[in-house]
Amino acid sequence: MARRQCAEDNYPQPLLAIATHGLPGSTRTWPDAPLDDESWRTVRRAARSHRVTGLLVAAVDDGALPATAAQSRDVRARHARTMVRVMSLEQELIGIVGLLDRHGIDHRVLKGTAVAHLDYADPALRSFIDLDVLVRGEAFDQAVRVLTGAGFVRTLMEPRPGFDRRFDKGTTLLGRGYELDLHRTFVLGPWGLLIELEDLWRDGGAEVVVAGRTIRALSRDTRFLHACYHAALGDWPLRLSSLRDVAEMLRRIGDDAGPVRELAARWGVEAIVAAAVADTCRLLGIAPETELARWAVAYVPSRRDEAKLALHTTADKTFAAQALATLMALPRLRDKAAYLGALVMPEPAYVGDRHPSALARFRYGIREVKRGWASR
Amino acid sequence: MRLRENGMSSRQVGGDVVILDMENSRYLTVGGSGAFLFDLLHVERDRDELVRALCDEFDVDEATAGRDVDAFLTELSSAGLLSA
Numbered sequence: 001m002a003r004r005q006c007a008e009d010n011y012p013q014p015l016l017a018i019a020t021h022g023l024p025g026s027t028r029t030w031p032d033a034p035l036d037d038e039s040w041r042t043v044r045r046a047a048r049s050h051r052v053t054g055l056l057v058a059a060v061d062d063g064a065l066p067a068t069a070a071q072s073r074d075v076r077a078r079h080a081r082t083m084v085r086v087m088s089l090e091q092e093l094i095g096i097v098g099l100l101d102r103h104g105i106d107h108r109v110l111k112g113t114a115v116a117h118l119d120y121a122d123p124a125l126r127s128f129i130d131l132d133v134l135v136r137g138e139a140f141d142q143a144v145r146v147l148t149g150a151g152f153v154r155t156l157m158e159p160r161p162g163f164d165r166r167f168d169k170g171t172t173l174l175g176r177g178y179e180l181d182l183h184r185t186f187v188l189g190p191w192g193l194l195i196e197l198e199d200l201w202r203d204g205g206a207e208v209v210v211a212g213r214t215i216r217a218l219s220r221d222t223r224f225l226h227a228c229y230h231a232a233l234g235d236w237p238l239r240l241s242s243l244r245d246v247a248e249m250l251r252r253i254g255d256d257a258g259p260v261r262e263l264a265a266r267w268g269v270e271a272i273v274a275a276a277v278a279d280t281c282r283l284l285g286i287a288p289e290t291e292l293a294r295w296a297v298a299y300v301p302s303r304r305d306e307a308k309l310a311l312h313t314t315a316d317k318t319f320a321a322q323a324l325a326t327l328m329a330l331p332r333l334r335d336k337a338a339y340l341g342a343l344v345m346p347e348p349a350y351v352g353d354r355h356p357s358a359l360a361r362f363r364y365g366i367r368e369v370k371r372g373w374a375s376r
Numbered sequence: 377m378r379l380r381e382n383g384m385s386s387r388q389v390g391g392d393v394v395i396l397d398m399e400n401s402r403y404l405t406v407g408g409s410g411a412f413l414f415d416l417l418h419v420e421r422d423r424d425e426l427v428r429a430l431c432d433e434f435d436v437d438e439a440t441a442g443r444d445v446d447a448f449l450t451e452l453s454s455a456g457l458l459s460a
């Protein structure tokens with residue numbers, strides 16, 4: 001079984017070129033005349049969905065993408081509104097990290113805000129629609145209590161108390177019109193279990209100044225690994241802003257890839273890094289010129305890793321299929337028993353959030369167990 | 377003088393600057409020479425520096441640049457966007 005690759009025809013033309021705008025060496029080509037109205041709307045919507053509207057504006061402004069005056073005004077106005085939303089989220093983030101600080105909860109800001117300010121030449125090129133914060137596993141329950149005490153609401157209950165802290169990626173909390181993903185690790189499932197979580201906290205992280213306030217993000221190497229996780233496992237078809245994140249970080253890492261390779265090997269996640277970097281090079285049309293990119297393109301994952309990657313390279317991945325894979329990957333029998341017990345006999349509030357009846361839950365469970373078994 | 381930091385964010389969108397002022401729950405867009413001056417005001421500047429920069433960038437005489445700078449600073453000040 002070969003690793004399933006995301007095909008170029010998942011992206012309307014010239015979306016891939018837009019996602020590469022400003023990247024040196026990309027071979028993606030541009031149209032030589034403005035798009036017709038229907039094609040323009042399709043590309044504009046796709047750019048929004050792939051969170052590359054900032055790159056679309058930049059491509060139009062620089063003349064790389066020919067556009068009519070109306071198209072130019074249209075995309076600028078839309079991107080301005082997106083940026084207002086992004087800045088509003090950043091102000092909310094400042095409140096959240098201030099709250100965690102006041103309660104002595106160590107944290108790192110993940111993804112959107114951190115990457116936009118640390119890895120892009122201009123943060124306006126990177127948009128996002130929610131917030132992501134990492135806390136230590138042992139502080140996870142306290143962080144949830146502090147945030148729910150401040151008005152955040154969990155989108156789903158835990159199957160059993162302590163489940164999120166022990167087994168899940170984290171939890172999603174609803175704020176005032178936005179979602180806050182509170183993480184203890186990068187991802188649900190077998191790939192999440194491989195992360196040596198203490199490595200994420202071993203250094204002081206990276207500082208990023210947002211609206212006059214200094215906040216902490218992951219350091220360069222762990223931020224890159226997280227970007228690879230998100231690019232390779234996050235969305236299907238692969239989200240272009242995630243690939244662009246990887247491309248921006250690859251430029252910064254250059255030939256100093258030793259620490260990243262060492263960390264990925266120690267965690268056992270080289271297949272993720274290789275998939276993310278190889279897909280970034282392939283879809284963004286970048287020649288693999290650095291040592292890291294050459295290694296990634298040549299990397300052949302094991303059959304077991306291919307199967308684990310396949311849990312994510314599908315448009316209809318679900319919690320249950322990943323839960324089964326997680327069960328098989330848990331190292332200790334005691335953890336397997338606790339995990340299985342929580343999912344088979346969860347608290348009523350958890351079931352009520354997900355399924356309308358016990359029968360519906362049973363049918364869903366059988367279907368997903370079959371899918372999870374098939375992807376072993 | 378310089379821009380206020382707390383409760384305010386900005387982003388470049390094309391040649392404009394989009395500003396979000398959370399303290400007053402509003403956003404505004406500044407273009408042209410205003411966007412240029414706004415960018416300079418992320419660090420402490422005096423009026424003369426701004427006038428000279430505007431003359432150099434837009435090739436205008438000092439009197440015109442001075443009027444533009446004064447008008448822009450008055451707008452920023454009345455919007456509460458300058459630090460105290």
